[in-house]
Amino acid sequence: MPSNGIMTIAEPASESVCVELISNPVTSGFASAAAVIIACSQLKSLLGLKDIHGERLIEILQGVAEKLHATNFYDLGMGITAILLLTALKSAKDVNLGRCIKDAKVLKITEKIVWVVSTARNVLIVVLCGLVAVHVNNARGEKLFTLTSTVKSGIPNPAFPPFSIEDSFQNDSLTGETNFVKGQSYFEILSDAGSAIVIIPLLGILELIAICKTFAKGKPVDANQEMIALGMCQIAGAFFQSMPITGSFSRCAVNGASGVKTPLGGLYTGVIVLLALGFLTPYFEFIPRAALAAIIVCAVIYMIEIEEAIHVWRTKKIDLVPMLSTFFACLVIGIEIGILIGVAVNASMIILFSALPKVSVTKSTLQDETAVIFLTPDRAIHFLAVEKVRNLFSKTIFKNKDAVVVLDFQHVIDLDFTAAKGFVSLSQGMKERKQNLVFVNVNCDVEKTLHGLQANMEIYQSAADWISQTAFTTAKVAATLAVGENGGITLEDLEAKLCQGSNGNNAIAIPMDAEKHNQV
Structure with a gap:
């Protein structure tokens, strides 16, 4: 709850100034870098590797390189096949079937079927790969394909969020050791947070607005509306033991790749997630990690805005400076700090312009x-x-x-x-x-x-x-x-x-x- 409270309190103070702080070149650099990082983060699942941690590109690639010898070629084969199928299905709806089918009625039905299959390609690939993985694993009597781990069914019971941390013992997931964690009051938590009280919500809001502008496709973004929605989610989530949330680039990319066009897609996704947590969690463990990784890679790879960089080069080359600064800073330092650097570079250019x-x-x-x-x-x-x-x-x-x-x-x-x-x-x-x-x-x-x-x-x-x-x-x-x-x-x-x-x-x-x- 403390983190959720910090996010909720600080968000209204930022108002719509966040939209003006993030220019299109900064947004493009952020989106491209995030796409590269997310795609590379899926290499561990595509290769069937384990215990690879890190959020920066260098850390991810270093971890993959160190364990490349442990590649699971079954996962690799399934991942590559899934990527090829997803790419083919994405292009299928753009094929002109009128050249092959002359009957108008048959053509209309065929085009509708192709459109449905193309739009639902992510679900079809997950189901198909899951059936193949389960069949092969059962037939061979061993886990040749890496499957998703067991997901606990249901959601936490709603309860008033705690404003303090009790003394407890926690297991370290990396070392396996059990450590004592001393309890803290709410004010002690805020004191320890220090500047994070400002930095955490600022980074969350900037990332959210950058994601909004990336997927808005040039349409106006109401920052106040976005922050109200985000704040309400923080408040509601606090009653269900939720972690602080902000925009999800990978999920937005998957939604976009699946044909989602309106905010109603978020409501639909939420209902499906709740139903899945209630009734489908026993089946999640049969989904291959490689298939999920392939879906994410195919969704985000199209978010690398090479064409936008070409347009900037042709129109105003100086705007490549904030774009490339944001891109490389996000790759090397991290997307949260990277977008701040992009905003700072852009602001510096404006100051320089006024000075000359x-x-x-x-x-x-x-x-x-x-x-x-x-x-x-x-x-x-x-x-x-x-x-x-x-x-x-x-x-x-x-x-x-x-x-x-x-x-x-x-x-x-x-x-x-x-x-x-x-x-x-x-x-x-x-x-x-x-x-x-x-x-x-x-x-x-x-x-x-x-x-x-x-x-x-x-x-x-x-x-x-x-x-x-x-x-x-x-x-x-x-x-x-x-x-x-x-x-x-x-x-x-x-x-x-x-x-x-x-x-x-x-x-x-x-x-x-x-x-x-x-x-x-």
């Missing part, structure tokens, strides 16, 4: 030889980018000491306190040098931030405001702006050029006559 803005520099000259420098940042400016932007502006302004400097903020949708102080400092420095600095196309939020520092700066919400309200424009631009040897343009034409944006009145389009447009 580009600024276009455009210079124009009026007929009276007065220079005007237009500086246009291409994104929001935050504290990480302040020094870079200020240095660029300072160098440009220093090279054009007599020019009027116009900062076009049409792309600057946000400005933090540090950046605002930087621009105030820049404005004050220019005033001391008797040089004009003008802010145009400033949105309301950015303007409020700049005015909050109570600095006297020329700030305009549009280029039209600057043109109509400044004496500089009236006296000099009203004449003409030099755009070539053929003469200038009128004030009305200039205003039209400076005020063409997405809404028709904000973006600034600067004539580039004296110097070409540069990206810095």
